[in-house]
Amino acid sequence: xxxxxxxxxxxxxxxxxxxxxxxxxxxxxxxxxxxxxxxxxxxxxxxxxxxxxxxxxxxxxxxxxxxxxxxxxxxxxxxxxxxxxxxxxxxxxxxxxxxxxxxxxxxxxxxxxxxxxxxxxxxxxxxxxxxxxxxxxxxxxxxxxxxxxxxxxxxxxxxxxxxxxxxxxxxxxxxxxxxxxxxxxxxxxxxxxxxxxxxxxxxxxxxxxxxxxxxxxxxxxxxxxxxxxxxxxxxxxxxxxxxxxxxxxxx
Amino acid sequence: xxxxxxxxxxxxxxxxxxxxxxxxxxxxxxxxxxxxxxxxxxxxxxxxxxxxxxxxxxxxxxxxxxxxxxxxxxxxxxxxxxxxxxxxxxxxxxxxxxxxxxxxxxxxxxxxxxxxxxxxxxxxxxxxxxxxxxxxxxxxxxxxxxxxxxxxxxxxxxxxxxxxxxxxxxxxxxxxxxxxxxxxxxxxxxxxxxxxxxxxxxxxxxxxxxxxxxxxxxxxxxxxxxxxxxxxxxxxxxxxxxxxxxxxxxx
Numbered sequence: 170x171x172x173x174x175x176x177x178x179x180x181x182x183x184x185x186x187x188x189x190x191x192x193x194x195x196x197x198x199x200x201x202x203x204x205x206x207x208x209x210x211x212x213x214x215x216x217x218x219x220x221x222x223x224x225x226x227x228x229x230x231x232x233x234x235x236x237x238x239x240x241x242x243x244x245x246x247x248x249x250x251x252x253x254x255x256x257x258x259x260x261x262x263x264x265x266x267x268x269x270x271x272x273x274x275x276x277x278x279x280x281x282x283x284x285x286x287x288x289x290x291x292x293x294x295x296x297x298x299x300x301x302x303x304x305x306x307x308x309x310x311x312x313x314x315x316x317x318x319x320x321x322x323x324x325x326x327x328x329x330x331x332x333x334x335x336x337x338x339x340x341x342x343x344x345x346x347x348x349x350x351x352x353x354x355x356x357x358x359x360x361x362x363x364x365x366x367x368x369x370x371x372x373x374x375x376x377x378x379x380x381x382x383x384x385x386x387x388x389x390x391x392x393x394x395x396x397x398x399x400x401x402x403x404x405x406x407x408x409x410x411x412x413x414x415x416x417x418x419x420x
Numbered sequence: 421x422x423x424x425x426x427x428x429x430x431x432x433x434x435x436x437x438x439x440x441x442x443x444x445x446x447x448x449x450x451x452x453x454x455x456x457x458x459x460x461x462x463x464x465x466x467x468x469x470x471x472x473x474x475x476x477x478x479x480x481x482x483x484x485x486x487x488x489x490x491x492x493x494x495x496x497x498x499x500x501x502x503x504x505x506x507x508x509x510x511x512x513x514x515x516x517x518x519x520x521x522x523x524x525x526x527x528x529x530x531x532x533x534x535x536x537x538x539x540x541x542x543x544x545x546x547x548x549x550x551x552x553x554x555x556x557x558x559x560x561x562x563x564x565x566x567x568x569x570x571x572x573x574x575x576x577x578x579x580x581x582x583x584x585x586x587x588x589x590x591x592x593x594x595x596x597x598x599x600x601x602x603x604x605x606x607x608x609x610x611x612x613x614x615x616x617x618x619x620x621x622x623x624x625x626x627x628x629x630x631x632x633x634x635x636x637x638x639x640x641x642x643x644x645x646x647x648x649x650x651x652x653x654x655x656x657x658x659x660x661x662x663x664x665x666x667x668x669x670x671x
Contacts, residue, residue, distance in 0.1 A: 243599055245551075255539070259550070262542035269538075287520075288506070291513035299512070299549050300496075306554060307561065314580060322576050329565060329577075348494055 173252045176217040177205055180233050180246030181413040201260050202247030204372045206412050208264055210404035211364070212271045220413050221246065261298050264369050277369075279360040293352065293359050293367035301345045301374045305383055308338040312381075342383050350389040357398060364399070372399060380418050424503045427468040428456055431484050431497030432664040452511050453498030455623045457663050459515055461655035462615070463522045471664050472497065512549050515620050528620075530611040544603065544610050544618035552596045552625045556634055559589040563632075593634050601640040608649060615650070623650060631669050 179202045209216050223231050238244035241256050249257045249266070257263050268277050279285030311330040318326045349359075349371075358364045359371065375396055378384040386393040399405060430453045460467050474482050489495035492507050500508045500517070508514050519528050530536035562581040569577045600610075600622075609615045610622065626647055629635040637644040650656060 242602070243595060257539065257543060259543050259546035261546040261550070262539065265542050266539055288508065288513065288517055291516050292508060292510050295510035295512040295549065298546065299510070299553065302550065303554065303557060306558070310558065310561075322573075325573050325576065326580075344494060351493070 172215075173254075174215050174217050175252045176219055176250045177202065177209060178219045178221065178237060178240055178246055178248040178250070179203075179206060179412060180221045180237070181223060201373050203376075203408060203412050204260060204369045205247045205249065205263050205267075206408040207372065207405050208267055208277075208369045210407045210411075211277065211402075212267060213404075214271050218411055222413065260373070261294060261366075261370060264294075264366050268366055276363050277360070277365050279365045283361070285356075285361040285365070290360060290366050294370045296345075296348075297367065297371040297374050301371075301378075304338055304341040304345065305374060305378055305381070307333070308342065308383060309381060311338075342378070346378075346384050346389050346392065350392050353391050353395055355391070358395070368399070375399075423466075424505075425466050425468050426503045427470055427501045428453065428460060429470045429472065429488060429491055429497055429499040429501070430454075430457060430663060431472045431488065432474060452624050454627075454659060454663050455511060455620045456498045456500065456514050456518075457659040458623065458656050459518055459528075459620045461658045461662075462528065462653075463518060464655075465522050469662055473664065511624070512545060512617075512621060515545075515617050519617055527614050528611070528616050530616045534612070536607075536612040536616070541611060541617050545621045547596075547599075548618065548622040548625050552622075552629075555589055555592040555596065556625060556629055556632070559585070559593065559634060560632060562589075593629070597629075597635050597640050597643065601643050604642050604646055606642070609646070619650070626650075 182203075206218070221234050221237060223233060233244055233246060235244070237246060237248065240250070241248050241258055243258060245258065247258070247260055247263060249263045251257065251266070251270075257266055272278060279287075279290055281287065311326075311333055315323060315326045315330050353359055356362075359367045375392075379386060379396065386396055433454075457469070472485050472488060474484060484495055484497060486495070488497060488499065491501070492499050492509050494509060496509065498509070498511055498514060500514045502508065502517070502521075508517055523529060530538075530541055532538065562577075562584055566574060566577045566581050604610055607613075610618045626643075630637060630647065637647055
């Protein structure tokens with residue numbers, strides 16, 4: 170009898186040619202589970218990885234396969250099933266669970282005697298998964314709408330995009346990265362000498378904003394080095410190899 | 421000498437008449453700190469409340485006042501300054517801090533011997549602040565854009581809205597509330613006999629979706645009773661009296 174192992178249900182990030190509204194829908198529901206895969210590799214634990222592909226054509230094109238709904242009613246990746254069979258959703262909850270459960274040497278939990286404590290981890294985690302995520306999704310949506318609109322109405326959608334960009338998304342993205350540059354300071358990771366929950370969570374908005382060119386990291390030298398440092402970790406490279414694609418730009 | 425007390429910097433939710441793009445901007449940055457005020461009242465601790473109002477006119481109409489930037493560079497409410505002077509942002513991080521620090525009798529932490537444990541709290545907290553929040557913000561944005569657009573282009577924006585609603589926001593909102601109805605089950609609160617972090621965090625998307633009519637709670641009898649139960653708590657009522665307005669519908 171083999172010991173029960175946890176399972177990550179991982180959906181691919183798709184970049185195949187898609188029709189207009191499918192692109193929009195996909196971009197709003199793109200898979201964020203690469204960061205879970207990264208953490209699993211960092212922890213070095215035994216786990217099962219189940220890869221899923223989106224529908225390639227038909228009415229459900231780009232949607233997650235119905236099989237995922239059999240595991241959790243919301244049917245979205247990531248879904249993580251613990252070794253005892255409990256079904257977890259939501260990246261943030263999964264990252265926190267994994268660190269609590271498996272990081273017995275406390276490598277990925279900052280240093281509670283410094284400012285790299287739970288409070289800081291919570292602030293930066295929430296900042297990455299709510300505030301920054303919201304801005305980049307709204308910016309993406311508007312860009313996709315402009316690109317997908319028929320040429321005779323495109324100027325209108327362009328005007329809408331430029332209005333929202335000038336009063337909201339443009340400055341918010343800039344302020345967010347300025348804030349992160351200051352927060353990182355001279356540390357290797359947001360949580361100190363090793364990544365913590367905040368770093369795993371922030372990897373998705375970082376990858377997303379870099380791939381969509383929402384940010385030019387050359388303007389933020391500390392973040393630029395940080396991003397290279399994360400990408401250079403052996404666990405991240407293994408995660409990229411095991412996952413089924415990570416091309417986040419749609420359309 | 422009086423003992424140092426923590427301070428909540430609370431920005432009002434505005435509903436004054438606004439111009440088009442200001443409405444859009446405001447709706448994307450509405451204040452979410454009522455839930456912090458609620459929790460502070462539940463905890464029954466001594467704290468200072470500093471109320472802020474948005475600019476009423478001029479180029480900065482509807483924006484948060486610059487004073488907030490003196491407390492934290494991102495200048496967004498809620499900002500919570502601890503009794504020792506540490507500055508916290510992000511609702512989720514503030515709720516977690518307050519519960520850890522002040523809920524010494526563990527009233528608001530579920531029951532770790534049941535399924536109302538930290539894992540469940542994390543899942544529902546993240547679901548409220550990321551997944552559900554994203555869908556409702558995108559739906560709001562589209563509705564405001566339709567309402568604010570000049571009449572001769574309104575049909576185009578309506579078509580865009582109806583497309584996104586049919587493939588994404590409509591079904592996502594429905595699935596989200598179905599999921600929450602099941603998750604609540606026969607409990608009084610998501611975290612058991614008392615609210616927990618997840619309940620405090622979910623109060624914002626609940627209020628928002630109810631006020632914007634994104635959900636008809638009559639279709640979800642358990643959630644409907646739950647919502648009434650939360651609104652009926654003495655601490656919630658005190659929070660509403662102390663906060664400066666809570667009308668979330670803009671436009």
